[in-house]
Amino acid sequence: MPVISSEKNVNALTLTFVAEFPAPADRVWRVWADPRSLERWWGPPTWPATVDRFEFEPGGDVRYHMTGPDGTKAGGWWVITEVEEPHRLEFDDGFADDTGEPVDPEDVTHAMVTLEESGSGTRMTTVTTFRSAAQLETMAEMGMEEGMRLAMGQIDGILAEG
Template identity: 80%
Template sequence: MTVIRSTKDVNALTLTFVAEFAAPVDRVWQVWADPRKLERWWGPPTWPATFERYDFKPGGAVRYHMTGPDGTKARGWWVITDIDEPNRLEFDDGFADAEGEPVDPEDLTHAVVTLEAAGPGTRMTTVSTFRSAEQLERMAEMGMEEGMRQAMGQIDAILAG
């Protein structure tokens, strides 16, 4: 399995995923940098993503939606806060309204993705930091941990293609 560990730490307000891939760092970087590749895994298999705006640079805005099996659209936004290609990506992430704009700009998580060589492959560590224990628990109740495990489980097929 791609995800080798996930850890919810209520004291640190974090949810961490560690995944390993049989591909070099620069190839794994592309599953973040290329929105068409990102669409193939961001979201669990039954909730595929569509990225409508993808300004991949510090300060850049990202707008996307995931479409559920019944056609329901769950919208989200990112603001990219830092990029150190091909090793680190940071962004703020939150829920969006029907126009793709933040529902509540203060109700966000901050994600830090790091990629490092691990033998012949890559270890990807993704840490989401929440603003409160209540926000972390709300996202956990919504299935974020299992959803991210399923989503990241799709990356191997992208890297193999």
Template identity: 75%
Template sequence: MPVISAVKDVDTLTMTFVAEFEATVEKVWQVWADPRKLERWWGPPTWPATFERFEFEPGGQVRYYMTGPDGTKARGWWTLTSVEAPHRLEFDDGFADENNEPVDPKDSTRGVVTLEDLGGRTRMTTVSTFTSAEQLERMAEMGMQEGMRQAQDQIDALLA
């Protein structure tokens, strides 16, 4: 199980996930940089993702949806703010409407992913920062903490 910790911190308005993989930083970076690989793990197993737009560069736009067991589509967007291959990725993240446009850009979260070389293994730290305690609690109630854990636990299969 790659996720070694998942911490919700109301004081810092963050959720932090730390996972370790038996793969190089460069190989783990590809699960973010390649949309077809990202589709195989972004979202819990029962909510697979489909990436329709994927501009993997600073300022780039990403649009995706996750399909639930009953066919419901939950749409999302990212705006990439920093891409420092293969060690760091930063993006704003939020909900999208049926046209794949942000529902409320002010209701976004900030995602920062760092990959650290552990001598041939990789530690991936993913931090989501929220705008308020209310937003953090709303996302926690929607199952974000368990969903992200389940999602990241699927990465090992991609690296095998």
């Protein structure tokens, strides 16, 4: 499993994941920067993602939905706030309706992804910052931590394909 740690910090309003991959940073970057690769891991295995819009640049919109085992769809959106290929990506993230538009533009989290070369490949640190402790607890109760662990666990298979 590539996730080596996760930490929920209610005082800092963050949920942090650290994962390591046996690939260079530019290769790990592509699992974020390519919508077809992103679809293969952004969501737990039983809730695969479909990317409906992908504007991978500062100010760009990403719209996606995940489909559960019973056909239930859950939508999400990002607004990309920073791109420093291949080492840093930041975006605002929230829930979307059936058309891909934000359900509540104020109910947003902010994600910061950093990729750093490590001894055997790349260390990916993903920090999600919440606007309140209540939002953090709600997302934790929804299974965000386990879902992200499972989702990130799919990246090794993509990287192995070259």
